[in-house]
Amino acid sequence: MDQRLSLVTLAVEDVDRAREFYVDGLGWSAVVEEPGEVVMIRVGAHVILSLWARTEFEAEVGSTSWSGVPPVTLAHNVATRDEVDAVLDTARRAGADPVSGGTDRLWGGYTGYFADPDGFRWEIAWNPGSIAEIVIPE
Incomplete structure (x- = not known):
């Protein structure tokens, strides 16, 4: 098996609301849309959200259950500390729950979080380490 991730699927309560947040609010572009069923957004060279x-989702993969915050985070890495704050502001204007503002982290980076309409946490991160060479597009 190749070492890669092709698709990240979020089970959402309201596809139209999710579309409004990601497409209309954040300005992302959908590549597939089936109203009320699914919206797919290309988020990398070979990765779809x-x-x-x-x-x-549950009809295909089985019942889901959790209370509180969904047990997963998604990360969007940026090239500068200022970009962290700018992306967090964009998300807030799109209607995101501002979980935490930009904060210096013990590991040397600077990150903040927002929650989408279904509570999925997005980390917006500036990483001064070697991982940035992998995750930041040139």
């Missing part, structure tokens, strides 16, 4: 109706 799929916003799939939770009922359809």
Whole structure:
């Protein structure tokens, strides 16, 4: 098996609301849209973010259950500390729950979090280490 990730699927309560946040609010572009069922957004050279109706998701993969914050985070790395704050501001204007503002981290980076309409946490991060060479597009 090749070492790669092709698709990240988030089970959302309301696909139209999720689309409004990601496409209309954040300004991302959908590559596939089935109203009320799924919205797919290309987020990397070979990576798709799929916003799939939770009922359809559960019909295929089984029941989901959690209380509180979904047990996963998604990260969007940027090239500078200022970009962290700018992206967090964009997300807030799009209607995100501002979980935490930009904060210096013990490991040397600077990150903040927001939650999308279904509570999925997005980390916006500036990483001064070697990982930045892998995750920041040239």
